[in-house]
């Protein structure tokens with residue numbers, strides 16, 4: 001049966017590019033997921049395997065990262081226009097470029113009043129929470145006598161674009177990680193906290209207020225901790241909640257370390273001055289721990305996935 005080639009397109013999908021623009025100590029984030037699909041004179045590669053007209057998908061990926069540096073990311077639309085025009089105008093066999101972009105929105109984390117290192121600023125200049133992501137969760141257990149209330153949240157994505165280091169760790173023959181003195185620290189917070197209220201219904205906590213306050217303290221601790229490891233930041237987040245909310249005795253975190261790797265732009269003659277990052281989705285470090293009020297028995301399960 002004779003066959004003919006129908007519609008075809010190719011390119012690199014889901015290039016996760018994060019661009020930090022540093023305006024003094026105020027940072028701005030653009031976080032995009034960019035997919036490139038090119039089409040044109042591509043019969044030969046399908047019919048005979050000749051790659052003579054094929055710009056590698058790897059090159060389309062590099063172009064996305066290089067353009068983030070060269071042209072900046074003013075808007076997703078503007079960035080997509082630059083890319084599409086480039087592929088069609090620079091490659092004779094390419095007649096059509098479709099650039100799809102998802103943009104993840106971030107908002108600045110508000111600072112605490114008083115003893116913050118960022119007094120005077122309403123918002124931390126380099127700390128962000130991703131918009132509209134999180135899910136609030138709770139588990140209520142009652143045995144006819146006593147209550148156990150565990151509340152928390154998951155999928156609250158946060159990022160510090162500076163004030164994070166990681167060095168001084170153990171190095172064995174398999175260690176290749178370079179020490180970092182200014183890295184991005186990003187995680188999807190999953191936290192569960194346990195209330196010490198168990199029975200007196202007249203003295204029940206105000207659940208709405210407690211949730212808002214616990215969330216706020218946790219975010220402020222994330223933003224205000226100069227981090228030497230995600231473990232240290234986790235402990236600060238937990239102890240900030242325990243110290244500021246007397247109704248909460250225990251909190252457990254599961255924090256993926258969402259790695260952001262600086263992209264090597266040297267091959268394109270470009271200097272990457274901590275601006276353009278590849279946001280990797282896996283594998284990721286997973287940092288988990290419980291923070292307790294001193295003297296309290298831990299009760300939140302180690303594995304919180306079903307909680």
Ligand SMILES: O=c1[nH]c(=O)c2[nH]c(=O)[nH]c2[nH]1
Nearest residue numbers: 166177228229230231257285
């Ligand atoms: O904050 C971190 N903690 C680690 O334990 C770790 N391990 C690693 O490779 N990177 C990091 N970062």
